[in-house]
Amino acid sequence: MSKTVLMQGNEAAVEGAIAAGMRFFAGYPITPSTEIAETCALRLPQEGGKFIQMEDEISSIAAVLGASAAGMKAMTATSGPGFSLMQENLGYGAMAEIPCVIVDVQRSGPSTGLPTSPSQGDYMQARWGTHGDHPVIALSPASVLETYTLMIRAFNLAEKYRTPVIFLMDEIVGHMREGVELPDPGKLIINQRKMSFHDGANKQCYFVPEGEYVPAMKPFGQGERYNITGLAHDESGFPVNSSEIAGRLVKRLLDKVEKNTDHICRVEEIEMDDAETAIVCFGGTTRAARDAVNAARAVGKKVGMFRPVTVWPFPEKQLRARLPQLKRILVVEHNHGQMLLEVQRCVGGALPVGFLGRIDGTVISPRDILARLGEMEGMHHAE
Amino acid sequence: MPSDLVHLYMRIDHLPQIWCPGCGNGVIMRDVAVAIDELIHDEENSINREDIVIVSGIGCSSRAAGYLDFNSIHTTHGRAIAFASGIKMANPKLHVIVLTGDGDCSAIGGNHLIHAARRNLGLTVVCFNNDIYGMTGGQYSPTTPHGDRATTAPYGNVDRPFDIANLASGAGASFSARGDVYHARETIDIIKQAILHKGFSLVDVYSICPTYYGRKNKKGDAVEMLKWQKENLVPTARYYSMSEGERANKKLIGILSFNDYPEYTEEYARIIALCRKAKKK
């Protein structure tokens, strides 16, 4: 029987990653993610893994991509300013198809902002931070236990789709301490990347069979020489100037995610079966939203919560399925309205979409949400 | 049919390379291939071809990774040493060789260079140093001499230049050396020693860029630029036999600093062993 342990969200991120097989971490200290680096420094050598504190966030993600190419499951962790620095190499990981997990424990911005205060202001940066059209998978946990279990999924998705996965935490969850009962390690599902060891003659290291999207991976230094580049390349891994090949490559990279949203997108729904009002939120904001749902239900209001666990790609199919029953949606997030744009895109004007956000580093309370719901209902009745 | 060496260690489908006529980079890339070949066939210090990883950044120099037939990774501008650090940490038995340029490793990647040197992580960095940004058409780099011309220094370069080999020494590199295009045989030997060196090693190889740097600064063609190297860059034995007066304005081709600080991945392996021992108790 597993026992209950008191754990911080940032520590749970590390323990989940280790359970998933992560054995390499490179990072640079930054509030409020630093405990992830500290815990990796302590824990990884105990598991035969390796930790290195790099000179900045750019080199941290570069080292992570290098270690992953050489066959290790690898991770880095940072916060907003460092996440901005990582963007170029994040795109490299997507282009060269090198799996890894990048944790962003969001804090208040822009710039140095309020380093110790919560925020969810990196939601759009997670999607569009690096240049060019690129695939993105981002997951956002709402509790310490979920940080542990979702981290395992983050590695599984990174390995399965050969792409960087962003683990979009926030200060609320990162610094929260909760008693958690960790799952039995024997019951965890851990995916490994699909490997290919062709004979030396087959240099098509990015060969993708018909109907598939992800090439099997060859590790560096294990007997097969091949080339990795961030330039547009053909299946042999060498740069090309052909617009046809470049276009086909980028389309396949995008399709890896877009054609697999049924597998990638997960949501959590609370009291949604008969809900007429949906609170849409993610990450640390979920705590207040859940309390608000309970309080609303206690007075007979049909309020539910719809939470994207996979925040990118946005789970639009799941949200659209709820639209016919809904009268209104309230998007609650610790920013100036970022996921709001995705919700509005999915709703397409079919329903009123309200917003409650904060950009001052303070936490949204259940009372704030109830008040905003009351306003929306009032507006509705007045129509 | 190219030579056996080229056939064996280069991806001939991708040759001839894209470098301009007279560019020194082709010579330096060959030096690296010869150094590796000689080490593979060295009975005393034999290395395994499959254990070699070539890592490059962005710029003229960094195209070399695509031409050399080893495990190769062409990364982002300035970050080759950082990618290489992860590769070496993941698999310390690999010989990780970074092929970079003066801009790549001392401007945008300068921070990674000095910190890898300080850590003494067992990488070999070969800098193709041509004093200019060639790929973008001739802008001044951190090694462009003061007063020289470049497209971004139309009135002469205001900056003072880095000496990359000295920079690495100052940052604590346990092996720092200088090579050039003219003294190819000496440079091959230096690269061999750098690859065999356990800790961090840097070889700053003076390349020539007749197309941009040479033309902008009236240095003549490739032949003239190599004649300058012949006159002004001096291999070790001769350099140390010269008087101080004779050495003025001359530079040493050879090893500048060398010591046997503990190598990073070996130090880290000790930590893992310690933790494992504590766990067993």
Add this chain to the structure above:
Amino acid sequence: MYGRKKLVIEEKWCKGCGICAAFCPKEVLEIRAEKVAVRDVEQCISCGLCELRCPDYAIYLVNMEE
């Protein structure tokens, strides 16, 4: 010509930079129509300096067949 090596030129790869000809100690080589050419093969001492400094791998020595 002494030594037992043959000079081979891969003309397609030659970019005509002239390095090989300029530093050949015996003036064996010259540049003709922007390509390397052999001026006087009898003088070749198989020192290999041309191969060593050719940026384009367009000239090299091979062992003579028995």
